[in-house]
Amino acid sequence: MYYMPTKIISEENCIIKNSAQLVLGKKALIVTGKTSAVKSGALADVAAALESEAVPYEIYDKIENNPTVECVYSAGLAAKKCGADFIVAIGGGSPLDASKAAAVYAVNDIEPMQIFDGNFKNTPLPIAAVPTTAGTGSEVTPYSILTLTAAGTKRNFTCEDCFPKIAFLDGKYTKNLPLQITRNTAVDAMCHAIESAVSKRSTVLSEYIALETLRLIGQCTDALKSGEFTPEIRQKLLTAATLGGITISQTGTTIVHSMGYQPTFTKDVPHGMSNGLLIGEFLKWCYDSVSEIVDRCMDALGMENVDAFLEYLKEILPCEAVFTAEDVEEFLKISMNAKLAPCPKNVTIDDERGIYMRSLGVI
Ligand code: NAP
Ligand code: ZN
DSSP, X not given: OOOOOOEEEESTTHHHHTGGGGOOSSSEEEEEESSXXXXXXXXXHHXXXXXXXXXXXXXXXXXXXXXXXXXXXXXXXXXHHHTOSEEEEEESHXXXXXXXXXXXXXXXXXXXXXXXXXXXXXXXOOEEEEEXXXXXXXXXXXXXXXXXXXXXXXXXEEOGGGSOSEEEEOGGGGTTOOHHHHHHHHHHHHHHHHHHHHSTTOOHHHHHHHHHHXXXXXXXXXXXXXXXXXXXXXHHHHHHHHHHHHHHHHHOOXXXXXXXXXXXXXXXXXXXXXXXXXXXXHHHHHHHHHHHHHHHHHHHHTOXXXXXXXXXXXXXXXXXXXXXXXXXXXXXXXXXXXXXXXXXXXXXXXHHHHHXXXXXXXX
């Protein structure tokens, strides 16, 4: 099966050129983070487009990184209070994911934790998504990943009605993205493609898209190393991230993502970096089961083999966090409950322990 209902418009100035397409109702709530919408220039374009279409809007700019359930619930209440009937989400994966939850809460009187049920009486508000990072692909997924402070981890909810109705891909919004965030988010997109390709849920179509994601990112290797990005490279990374989102919409991710949530939650390691720390050892662990597809992934990326990929990731992902064997034991208590099914081979606690220890420099 293949399903991806989001309309995508991808070109420079696409919001201004297609302002009518941004209009999904009578009043918009713009959901975004503290700075990204302004820094990227996307807020100015969205505001100008809505004004040109005479559509009123309000702005909710309190979305934190790795948003908590409490944070996204507040965004939902803001949408309800202002009477918005559609959402424009601007930002990285955090505001985009938050907008999906807000779209649910705005029209459903549910307790915050009921969002994880995934079935809602009323259809969530429609969302127009404007990514300002090139990584998560949240603009084309039905997933929203939320932080559960009490449980000490992240959990996602999936709702087909939360696929954004439309996504505007304009690489210029990623122009001022700091180098390390550019690298972390590009690595997130790489992980989406690789995890999707080796997943038991991979299909001919999803693998095709995953390999194309990797080919595009592979064309950006020099830029990711040097930190010099042309507008064409920025647009290419954004396109690749969206393709990565399309491919995980079909297959989901694997243990790299569920294991990656713990370094993010406990040591604030950014999402993409956390996955990037783990993906190399994950591939070495499963190589004997899926060597052909791993080789195709490395080939698409332009890497000689998994070892060369690991060296490259070390170069672009300098991680300052320090991990101990005790940290790993704590991580295992949570990570062993998630995303085991799509893995290319059966996972034991010793497998995950080994991947963590080798990846995080504990042994
Ligand atoms: P992010 O958490 O959205 O943003 C990271 C930082 O980058 C924030 O400080 C943000 O500022 C800043 N930023 C964003 N765009 C910018 C720009 N153009 N210029 C300057 N600064 C900018 O990072 P992300 O990696 O894109 O998203 C990570 C989240 O997405 C995680 O919660 C992860 O679990 C989730 N995710 C979701 C999916 C999915 O399918 N739904 C897939 C993978 C990951 P602000 O604080 O102002 O926003
Ligand atoms: Zn991810």
